[in-house]
Amino acid sequence: MPKPECALPPLHRLLYEESVQRALAEDLGLAGDVTTDAIVAPGASATAVIIVRSAGRVAGIDVAGTAFCCLDPHAAVETSIGDGCDASPGQALATIRGSARAVLSAERTALNFLGHLSGIATATRNIVQAVASYESKIVCTRKTIPGLRALEKYAVRAGGGSNHRFGLDDAVLIKDNHRLLAGGVEEAVRRVRRHAGHMVKIEVEVDTLDELEQALSLKVDAVLLDNMPLDVLAQGVRMSKKRAISEASGGITPADAPQVAATGVDLISIGWITHSAPALDVSLEIL
Numbered sequence: 001m002p003k004p005e006c007a008l009p010p011l012h013r014l015l016y017e018e019s020v021q022r023a024l025a026e027d028l029g030l031a032g033d034v035t036t037d038a039i040v041a042p043g044a045s046a047t048a049v050i051i052v053r054s055a056g057r058v059a060g061i062d063v064a065g066t067a068f069c070c071l072d073p074h075a076a077v078e079t080s081i082g083d084g085c086d087a088s089p090g091q092a093l094a095t096i097r098g099s100a101r102a103v104l105s106a107e108r109t110a111l112n113f114l115g116h117l118s119g120i121a122t123a124t125r126n127i128v129q130a131v132a133s134y135e136s137k138i139v140c141t142r143k144t145i146p147g148l149r150a151l152e153k154y155a156v157r158a159g160g161g162s163n164h165r166f167g168l169d170d171a172v173l174i175k176d177n178h179r180l181l182a183g184g185v186e187e188a189v190r191r192v193r194r195h196a197g198h199m200v201k202i203e204v205e206v207d208t209l210d211e212l213e214q215a216l217s218l219k220v221d222a223v224l225l226d227n228m229p230l231d232v233l234a235q236g237v238r239m240s241k242k243r244a245i246s247e248a249s250g251g252i253t254p255a256d257a258p259q260v261a262a263t264g265v266d267l268i269s270i271g272w273i274t275h276s277a278p279a280l281d282v283s284l285e286i287l
Contacts, residue, residue: 007082008158010062015150020066022147023109033105046100046286048107050114052087053281057125059083059158060117061093063151067110072102084121084158093282100286107284116148117155118280123273124159127254134261136268139164139247143271152274164269172202173224179204185214203247212236216243225265226250234263 050064058081065077075098081087093114096103128138138161144152153163165171174188182188185204192202203222204215209232215223216239225236227250240246247267248260260268 006085008084008154010083011150011154013062013066016063017066017070019147019151020063020109020113021070023112024067024070024106027109028105033101036101036104040100040104042101044100045098046103048096048103048284048286050093050096050111050282050284052089052091052093052118053283054089056087056118056122056280057159058085058087058093058114058118058280059121059155060114060151063117064110064114065094065096067106067113068096068098068102071106072099074098075102083154086125096284103284103286111282111284113151115279115282117151117158118282119277120152120155120274121159122280123277124156124161127257127270127273128160130254130257131261131268134258134264136248136261136265137162138257138273139267139269140274141249141269141271142167143275145275156273159273161273162267164267170200172196172200174202174204176205176207176226179211185211186218189215189218189220203245206236209236209239212239216240220244222247222267224249224269230259230263233260233265237264 061079061081061083068075068077075096077094077096079094081093087093124138131138140153140156140161141164149166153166156163165173172192174192179185179188182191189202201221203224204220205224205226206212206215207226212223222245223240224247225233228236233248237246245267246265247269248265249269252260252268252270257268
């Protein structure tokens with residue numbers, strides 16, 4: 001079935017299949033699903049539907065489907081909505097046909113991934129909508145569950161947000177402890193430029209406008225304006241215009257995000273959309 005227009009290009013299965021297999025192995029343990037194996041005949045088949053109980057933005061529908069296919073390679077998973085689409089309470093997201101044992105044994109793993117990723121997508125969507133009248137982009141951080149970063153950052157994109165760096169190896173971010181150990185902003189930037197390749201962008205975290213001016217004078221690519229009061233942040237954004245990409249961070253919530261965006265900052269980075277977003281309520285029902 002073709003995916004709706006709102007759907008994102010899916011992640012390659014290689015990026016998450018191992019995570020799904022580990023989650024299944026954790027749940028099945030050494031003895032397997034003793035409840036299902038005792039009740040359901042080995043050859044029994046079943047049809048089940050995944051539904052959403054509360055409104056939200058979907059992410060991870062193919063990941064959920066993979067859980068069933070890992071236990072039953074012949075299972076058929078038909079999705080009725082794509083990642084990046086909004087779902088209404090009671091709406092069916094996918095139908096699964098296959099081994100009844102596999103359907104029941106994979107149920108919790110599938111729903112855990114789907115609910116968690118959809119929760120991230122929903123939280124991201126909500127805050128993106130809150131700043132929609134401004135130019136600021138909402139970006140995530142490295143505050144992700146170990147092993148799930150690719151999936152969680154994908155869920156942020158499903159919610160309309162953008163991704164910050166994926167790891168320590170794809171961009172330079174000089175933070176306060178780096179500055180301290182180097183002896184200041186200038187020396188930290190000098191050391192980075194001597195060490196990093198020409199394709200690596202450099203961002204510097206600053207706490208004050210004096211530190212910001214130092215960073216800007218060094219012609220870095222981006223500046224992270226950390227935990228600044230709104231009036232100071234606005235001044236820092238003005239200083240950064242046409243000199244570096246500006247990013248605001250530090251405990252930003254949906255309530256104050258519009259005020260932060262009103263300063264004209266380019267990026268607003270928010271860690272809680274990955275580490276604290278509530279899961280979307282999804283369930284599986286045997287038909």
